[in-house]
Amino acid sequence: MSRRTALAFATSVLAASYALTAPPSQAQSTRDATLVQTGSDIPAKWQRPDADYDYTRQEVMIPMRDGVKLHTVILIPKGAHNLPLLLERTPYDAGGFSKESVPHLRDAVWTANREWVDDGYILVYQDIRGKYGSKGDYVMTRPPVGPLNPSKTDDTTDAWDTVDWLVKNVKQGNGKVGMIGSSYDGWTVTMALLGPHPALKVAAPESPMIDGWMGDDWFHYGAFRQVNLDYFTGQTTKTGKGENVARTGADDYQAFLDAGSAGNWAERNGFKQLGFWNRLSSHPAYDAFWQGQALDKFVAAKPSSVPTMWLQGLWDQEDMYGAVVTWEALRAKGMSNNHLVMGPWAHSQVNGKAETLGPLKWKGDTAADFRRDVLIPFFNTYLKDRAPAEPLAPVMIYNASDNRWDKFADWPATKALTPLYLQADNGLAFQPAAAGEDSYVSDPAKPVPFLAPPMSFSERSRWVSWLLQDQRFVSTRTDVLSWQTPVLTSPVTVQGAPFADIFAKTSGTDGDFVVKIIDVYPATVAEQPEMGGYQLPVSMDIFRGRYRQSFEHPTPIPAGEVQEYKFRLPTMNYVFKPGHRIMVQIQSSLFPLYDRNPQSYVDNIFFAKPADYRKATVAIQRGTAGASAVLLPVVQTSTAIKSAAR
Known part of the structure; x- marks a missing residue:
């Protein structure tokens, strides 16, 4: 390149550079006004194109x-x-x-x-x-x-x-x-x-x-369902969705045990700020509230x-x-x-x-x-x-x-209730039993779990199916009593709501009774091998003993005296088949789903003190002193007007 050509080239580059950096003319400014945004990028009202929406x-x-x-x-x-x-x-x-x-x-x-x-x-x-x-x-x-x-x-x-x-x-x-x-x-x-x-x-x-x-979210027959404490914070701490209570560990069984009473657990987590908790915990009995x-x-x-x-x-x-x-x-x-x-x-x-x-x-x-x-x-x-x-x-x-x-056409299918009596040697039969009793020691320091620990209320898969949990995981505990029929040779059809009718005495002045009706599967099930020996609950509930005479006006249990505890269990439409057994289990806790009963009478269990929680010997009566039984709506033939498989 000649010297003159190089000089001309350099001059043109400088001119172009000046053109890029020089202030724009008025015409250019008007032409490029869209390059400068002076207001919000959010329109006053966004209208979504919906031509493709149905x-x-x-x-x-x-x-x-x-x-x-x-x-x-x-x-x-x-x-x-x-x-x-x-x-x-x-x-x-x-x-x-x-x-x-x-x-x-x-x-x-x-x-x-x-x-x-x-x-x-x-x-x-x-x-x-x-x-x-x-x-x-x-x-x-x-x-x-x-x-x-x-x-x-x-x-x-x-x-x-x-x-x-x-x-x-x-x-x-x-x-x-x-x-x-x-x-x-x-x-x-x-x-x-x-x-x-x-x-x-x-x-x-x-x-x-x-x-x-009585039996929905907050209590069952007076026993408080502690799982709802997280629900209270989720619903009442914010207009939107609140959070569960923070945990320091992964096992709710141990966390609630360490906390003591449900009230102590709640109030150390700030629940005194929550109106519904204050109302609920002030009304433990079935009063006007x-x-x-x-x-x-x-x-x-x-x-x-x-x-x-x-x-x-x-x-x-x-x-x-x-x-x-x-x-x-x-x-x-x-x-x-x-x-x-x-x-x-x-x-x-x-x-x-x-x-x-x-x-x-x-x-x-x-x-x-x-x-x-x-x-x-x-x-x-x-x-x-x-x-x-x-x-x-x-x-x-x-x-x-x-x-x-x-x-x-109507329900229950039968108005009659057939007693299935607790028998000696852990038997169960439709005939009255000889006099006797079976006992266990209920220790609030070692409550019976409703799911095998460690467990967390946030584990949804376990929570939604806990009522079908194989009860063999507690059946060998010394504070869980089991009675079962011989192997059935003919079907037993139950259509309606059973009742627990338990006669018991306790060394304490309060106590809970958990009653379960269980279908015990044969030792082997060819179609589903994992069900061999399975203890399937088909109806269970809990009852707080202080309410045995009145849900509104609780009273202490007289220590050492036989008392009757009669309460309705969840509805059944079920056939116990030949080769199966019917089992009844009784225990005094279902933790941490339900709060622990201190087993010594206090005015408000929500705020029981550590010293209130005491062991108690519970004796379930059989025969003349008290014919403990589950009352089943047994029908000889199904009263279904039509059945359909899908």
Whole structure:
């Protein structure tokens, strides 16, 4: 390159560099204004393109009669016209019941709602007062308006106002609403039935929280369920989802044992800040606080004309009590528009997959089949004027031993109860026993576990199936007594709720009684070898001895005197087959699921002191001093009006 050429090249490079760095002209500034952002990058209102969506998602704040607005999510299929609405009211985040930014409604909703989408429903989810997106104050299972709730609103009025708004404002609807929900959401369905809106045409409370003291979440016959302490922080420490109580170890058996009483565990973890804990722990007995929110009594006092299906799991580890006793209360009132369904499910499993439960295997997905073939047709009868293929039986209860659904015209199948007596030498028979007793030492320092330690309440797989746990893991403990029949040569069919009728004396002044009815499998099972010798619980519960005379007014147990402890056990529809045995087990703790009884009488067990916890010798009576037995609703032949295997 010549010197002149090189100079010209350098000059052009400098000119170009100057052009890049020099201030732009006014014209250039106007032309490139989009390069500078002076406001927020977030638009005032984002409108998601939804051309490819087969539904619309609306989030609205529905006003209640007192002005409080409740966050509500409405999912409407595109092109919807004259469709019914399915409403669920929840404390568990209505926004999380469906995924956003998912183009197809069937993909957006939970498993249990896909069949509803397929059948053509508008789905509505609402946060109850004070939770997640809703305004107002949250009160755990807010009692009905009355002595325990001096306001003018409750979940009955809120459901009425919500249904009223929906039928007036969702133009794609047909003016008919059904309600559904499990557990706490089952509570909200039941509350809606206490004063239903005329547009509420059908309802299904699934494992509803009905009576938290007698047999649902908080207590069972006065024994406190410590698993719920984490639930209290999850529900009442935040408007949204709170956290479980922090643990310093991985074994809840040891953690709760080290803490002493349930009250000590709770209050050292800050529970005095929580209103519901303070109310609950101040009312350990079945006083006006609990009686004033037992919904079976309210429902029976004011029966609804809304057709209702009461749903329950046979091995529901959380809400075993409410649905069946409420159905029974309504049946006693002559209400024929109520149906009872009990499936082979754990808590809320009706809304998921149910091909198995613990070690038991069913013929297909019992939950999906039920939703498709029974539940949705039941709703369609009243929301779409579409008659089902066959009338729904008053009662449907799964027969786990025969692996089929049984249908009944009435329930229980028999009113008679047949005593199965405890015998000498750990025997069990339908004949009265000779006089005698069997004893054990119950030591609060070494309580009987409900699951083999180490265990954690957060282990969901163990929690959902604990009621089916093979009881051989405790059967050799010296503080667990077992009685069993000889090997059965003919089937024993039990249809109804058994009762424990235990006569016992104790060296203490208080004590708990856990009674289990167990199906003992043969030593070998060719079809499922792991079931050989399995001790399968089919009905069990716990009873706090101080309430043997009155649930409302506890009294000390007179030490050394025989007392009767009689209480209802969970409902059964079960066949003990030839080659099996029937077993009864009795013990005095089921820890750490239930708090320990100190076995010396104190006014409030929540706040028992370390010195209150004492060993006690418990003697179970046989024969003339007290004919201890389990009372079974045995039927000679099944009273099922129709049976079906799926």
